[in-house]
Amino acid sequence: MAAAAPNVLSRVNFSLDAIRSIPVPELTDQQARTLADAFDTYAEAELLTLADAASDPVRIAVDEAVAEVLGISNDAIAQARFELSREPSVQG
Secondary structure (H helix, E strand, C coil), rough: CCCCCCCCCCCCCCHHHHHHCCCCCCHHHHHHHHHHHHHHHCCCCCCCCCHHHHHCHHHHHHHHHHHHHHCCCCHHHHHHHHHHHHHHHHCC
C-alpha cells in the first residue's frame, strides 16, 4: 500500500547580509501616490484564491500599478502571477 508523504515546508533561512542586499526602489512622490491610490482603490476588494491569481481582476489591477511604477512590463508580471498560481503548493 502506498501513502503520500505530507508536504512540510521548511523555513527559509536568510542571513542579515542577504536581506540587506535586497534592492529597494527609491520612489518619487508621484510613484508613491500612484501606489497609494491603487492601495486605496483595492484595499477593501475581495481577492480570488491564489490558485486563481492569473485571472483575478483585483490582483491584475494592483500588479499593473506596481509594474507601471517600477518600469516592469505587464507581460512579465502576468507571467509571474500565472506561474505562482500554477505552483503545486498553491494548487493544493
